[in-house]
Amino acid sequence: DTEVTQTPKHLVMGMTNKKSLKCEQHMGHRAMYWYKQKAKKPPELMFVYSYEKLSINESVPSRFSPECPNSSLLNLHLHALQPEDSALYLCASSQGQLNTEAFFGQGTRLTVV
Amino acid sequence: GQSLEQPSEVTAVEGAIVQINCTYQTSGFYGLSWYQQHDGGAPTFLSYNALDGLEETGRFSSFLSRSDSYGYLLLQELQMKDSASYFCAVSNQAGTALIFGKGTTLSVSS
Numbered sequence: 300d301t302e303v304t305q306t307p308k309h310l311v312m313g314m315t316n317k318k319s320l321k322c323e324q325h326m327g328h329r330a331m332y333w334y335k336q337k338a339k340k341p342p343e344l345m346f347v348y349s350y351e352k353l354s355i356n357e358s359v360p361s362r363f364s365p366e367c368p369n370s371s372l373l374n375l376h377l378h379a380l381q382p383e384d385s386a387l388y389l390c391a392s393s394q395g396q397l398n399t400e401a402f403f404g405q406g407t408r409l410t411v412v
Numbered sequence: 413g414q415s416l417e418q419p420s421e422v423t424a425v426e427g428a429i430v431q432i433n434c435t436y437q438t439s440g441f442y443g444l445s446w447y448q449q450h451d452g453g454a455p456t457f458l459s460y461n462a463l464d465g466l467e468e469t470g471r472f473s474s475f476l477s478r479s480d481s482y483g484y485l486l487l488q489e490l491q492m493k494d495s496a497s498y499f500c501a502v503s504n505q506a507g508t509a510l511i512f513g514k515g516t517t518l519s520v521s522s
Contacts (some may be wrong), residue, residue, distance in 0.1 A: 303454075330508070330509075332509055332510075339515075340514070340515075341499055341512035341513060341514055341515050342455060342499075342510075342512050343512075344504070344509050344510070344511065347508050347509045349508065354506075354508055355504075355506070355508060355509060389454065389455070391455075391510075399442075399443065399445065399460045399462075400445070400457045400460060401455075401457065401510055402457070403454040403455045403456070404454060405453065405454045406454060
């Protein structure tokens with residue numbers, strides 16, 4: 300199984316809503332990532348989890364809150380988002396910290412209204 | 413910090429050969445990766461070069477020159493399905509995550 304599964308595929312939320320994005324992998328990877336991608340732009344790193352511990356937070360606003368309940372799961376909790384946060388949110392995983400090949404999920408297309 | 417430069421757009425016809433260049437500036441270098449992303453899809457891994465030279469995988473090849481901080485992705489026998497965005501990427505300074513270039517949009521026409 301070389302898949303990274305993200306749910307939901309699409310999400311529309313209001314600025315006062317709280318929602319969560321979910322990501323799952325069963326490849327035994329110990330590093331997991333959240334990226335944000337705007338249209339026609341490259342993926343931008345948000346968070347890195349290594350061995351279930353947050354190792355990097357790329358100055359992401361606190362309205363985004365990551366969580367890694369176990370080595371296979373990664374969540375991104377969303378609260379009080381702004382319309383400019385609308386984007387494709389990509390989860391990825393890799394074997395270890397030194398990132399040679401990362402496996403990406405199909406992403407969650409988020410629209411904030 | 414890490415920065416990568418690649419052309420924004422490349423166009424070609426089916427059956428042709430295309431080269432997408434990437435130059436980088438990094439604090440700490442582990443290797444250069446290439447990813448393909450179709451519209452609405454996930455980035456998928458194409459290749460990785462840690463050492464100088466050419467790596468070949470089917471129709472795709474990737475080259476690295478560490479002394480020149482330069483690499484390229486070579487796509488041969490282009491097909492319509494190769495129309496996509498191509499990103500070069502390097503590891504961040506800590507070697508813990510990928511930082512992507514701005515991407516090159518490849519359009520293949522018949």
